[in-house]
Amino acid sequence: MYQRLTAIAIVLALAAWPQASAAPSAARPSGPPLVEQSTAFEPLVIVVNRSNPVDDLSFAELRRIFLGNRSHWTNGRRITLVMRDPGEPERKTILRDVCGMNEDQLKTHFLHGLFTGEILVSPKTLSTPIGVRKFIFNVPGAIGYLRIRDVDATVKVVRVDELLPDDKGYKLHVTDQAGN
Amino acid sequence: MTKQLKFAFDRRSPVLLPFLDRILSAASRHNATLLLFLVCCGVAVIGAFVIRDLQRANTEAQRMYANSVHGLQQIGELQYDAQETRRATLYALTTSDSNLQVEYADQSRNADQRVKDGIAEYGRQAKQPEEIEIADRLTRDWTHYLDVRDEVLASILEGSIKEAVSLDLSGGVPAFERVRQDLNEVKRLYGEDASRSQANLVASARRSTWRLVGIHSFTLLLSGAAVWAIQRSRMLSAIQLAKLQMEFVASVSHELRTPLAVLSSAADNIADGLVEGKDSMRRYGAILQHQSRSMGHLVDEILLFASTEDGTNKYVLQPLQVSPIINSIVTETEVLVKGAGFVLDRNIEPDLPMVMGDVSGISKCLQNLISNAVKYGGDRRQIALRAFTAPIEQWSGREVRISVVDRGIGIDSSELAHIFDPFYRSPRVNAAQIHGTGLGLSLAKRIAESMGGRLSVLSELSIGSTFTLHLQIAKGDDMQTATTLSRPSPSSQP
Secondary structure: OHHHHHHHHHHHHHHHOOOOOOHHHHHOOOOOOOOOOOOOOEEEEEEEEOOOOOOEEOHHHHHHHHOOOOOEOOOOOEOEEEEEOOOOHHHHHHHHHHHOOOHHHHHHHHHHHHHHOOOOOOOEEEOOHHHHHHHHHHOOOEEEEEEHHHOOOOEEEEEEOOEOOOOOOOOOEEOOOOOO | OOOOEEOOOOOOOOOHHHHHHHHHHHHHHOHHHHHHHHHHHHHHHHHHHHHHHHHHHHHHHHHHHHHHHHHHHHHHHHHHHHHHHHHHHHHHHHOOOHHHHHHHHHHHHHHHHHHHHHHHHHHHHOOOHHHHHHHHHHHHHHHHHHHHHHHHHHHHHHOOHHHHHHHHHHHHHHHHHHHHHHHHHHHHHHHHHHHHHHHHHHHHHHHHHHHHHHHHHHHHHHHHHHHHHHHHHHHHHHHHHHHHHHHHHHHHHHHHHHHHHHHHHHHHHHHOOOOOOHHHHHHHHHHHHHHHHHHHHHHHHHHHHHHHHOOOOOOOOEEEOHHHHHHHHHHHOHHHHHHOOOEEEEEEOOOOOOEEEOHHHHHHHHHHHHHHHHHOOOOOOEEEEEEEEEEOOOOOOEEEEEEEEEOOOOOOHHHOOOOOOOOOOOHHHHHOOOOOOOOHHHHHHHHHHHOOOEEEEEEEOOOEEEEEEEEEEOOHHHHHHHHHHHOOOHHHOO
8 A cells, every 4th residue: 555655656746847858868867978068168156045144065065955965054944945947057057067967867866855755845946047046035045056147136156165156166067058 | 933834845845744745635635546545455455365365275285185195195005015015925825836936926025115115205204203103113013024924935935835824824914914004094194184284275265265255345345435435526526616617707707897897987988978188088098998908818818728628729849048038027017016016026047048838838827927926915015036947856857947936925725735726716815805717827737737847836824925837948959959940941041
C-alpha cells in the first residue's frame, strides 16, 4: 500500500514539474558542458532580500541552498528558492555550475527530497527577471539569481566565495546560448 | 461788528467761510438734489455691504469646496486605495502562480504608496489639534497594517498559505479595522467642517437677502421722497415765478404809467392851448423827450432780457481795451450820476491787458451796475469804479475785474442767493418804494456769462455793495486773430 501511494505521488509530481524547453538538453547527462556555445559572458549574481543578514556564501553553501538541502537562514527565516523558467539561460547556468545537474535530475532530486521530507518547499518559478527581483523584494527569506544588468537597489547581491561579480575568478557567468 | 456773508472770492477773507456759505446756500436751494444724493449714498453704502457679503459667501463656498468637499473626495480615494491594498494582498492568496502573486503584491504596494501620500497630504493640511492627532494616529495604524501586510505577502509568496491566512486574521484584520475607523474619523471631521461652512454660507446668504431688501426699501422710500420734493420744488418755483411775473407786470405797468401820465398831461396842456411862449414849449418838449426816452429805455431792457432768456442774443467776443470802454460808460452815465447828486470815483490800473468781450455787452452790464449803485446808493452818494487784474479763483492765471462799489444800503445775507434771479425784488426795497423791474442784475449776470465771464457780489448790510464783473484776459492767439481780422485783405486794396 505504502509503495503504491509513493508511486502515485511521484507520477503526479513529475506531471506537475515544469518541462524543459529543450528536449535534447533534458536528455543530456550531468557534468560539464560538452560544447561551449556561448558567445558573450555576463556575470550571474546571487541576490537575496535586503533584510537578509547574509553577505557572503561559499560555493558549497550555495549548492546546498539551491538543492534545497539547507532550509533556513542564520536568522531563522525560511529559505525560499527563486528560479527562472526551465530553458532560460540563467537557470541553465545555475543547474550547470551550481547544482551540477540537468533539469530531469533536478526535478527528481526535489521530488525525492519533498517526498522524504528532507526538502520543505520546492523552488518558486518566475518568468521574468523583474518578477524575480520583486519576489525577492517581497520575501525576506528569498534567494535567487539575476543577470548583473537586472540588479537594482531593491535586492542585495551576495558574494560567492568572497567574490563579487566584477572580481577576478568569479565563477558564475551566463551566456545567451549557454549549453547544459 | 456787522454779520457778514461774503460771496465769490475775496483774498482778504478766509477761504473756508465762503465755501461753507456756498454749500449751505446750495443745500437750501437744492433739496431734491440732496435727497437724490442721499439715495445714491445710501444705496452705495448698503450695496457695498451686500458686495462684501457676496464676496464672503464666495470665499466661504470656495473654502468649503477646497477644504471639505475636496477633502472628502480625497478621503474617499484614500479609503478606496486602502481597500485596494488589502484586496490585492488577498487576491495573491487565490493563486499558486508566483508570477501572478508578484503582480498582486506589486498592485498592493502601489496602492499602499498612494495611501501613504494621501495620509501625508492630510497631515500637512491638518491645523486643528484634533486633525493633527488623527493624522498621527492614521499614519501609525497604517504603518502597522503595512508591517502585517508585508508578512502576509511574504508568507503567500513563500507558499505558506495557512500561515498567511493566520497572520491576516490575527494581525491584518484588526489593524485594517483601526485604519478604517481612523479614515471614518477624518471623514467625520470633514463633514463637520462642511456643515459649519454651509451654515456660514446660509447665514451670509440670508444677511445679503435682508440687505438687498433694505436697499430696495431704502431706495423706494428715498426715491419717493425725492420725487415728492422735486414736485413740490417745481410747484413752488411755478408759484414763485407766477408771483414774480405778476409783480413784474405791476412794476412795469407802474414804470410805464408814470411817464405816460406825464406825457398825457403835457399833451393835454399843449392841445388845450395852455402852453404859451417859446420857453414853455421848450420845457414841455424836454419833458416829453425825457419821458419817452425813459419808456424806450425800459422797453429796450425788457427786450434785451427776453433775448438773453431765449438765447438769441449772442455776443461776438474780441480783444478789447478796458479803459476806453470805462471812459465811455462814465460819460454816458454822467447825467444820471450827477443828476442824482453822486460822485463817481474812477480808478483804473495802468497797463491793463486786453480782455475778451463785447463792447455793447460790457457797456450794458456796467451801466446796469452803475444804475443800481445810484438807485441803492444811500445818502453817502459815493460810487467807485475800479478796474484791475487779479488771480483767477481756483485756477492758475489772471483775469481782469471791473468793480462797481457803492456805500449804500447793502444787501441782507439771506437775499444774496436770490438777487440774480429774474424779477426778484427785495422786500426791503419794495417797502422803501424804490422802483425797478427786477431784471437789471439778472440781465447783467447773463451778459457777463455770455461773454465767458461772471458777475459776483460782496455786500454788507448798511455798509455797501461791491459788484464785480470778471473778464478773461485776451491770449496771444486771440490777439493775432483780432489783428488779422482788423487788417484789410490785400485783394480789397485798390
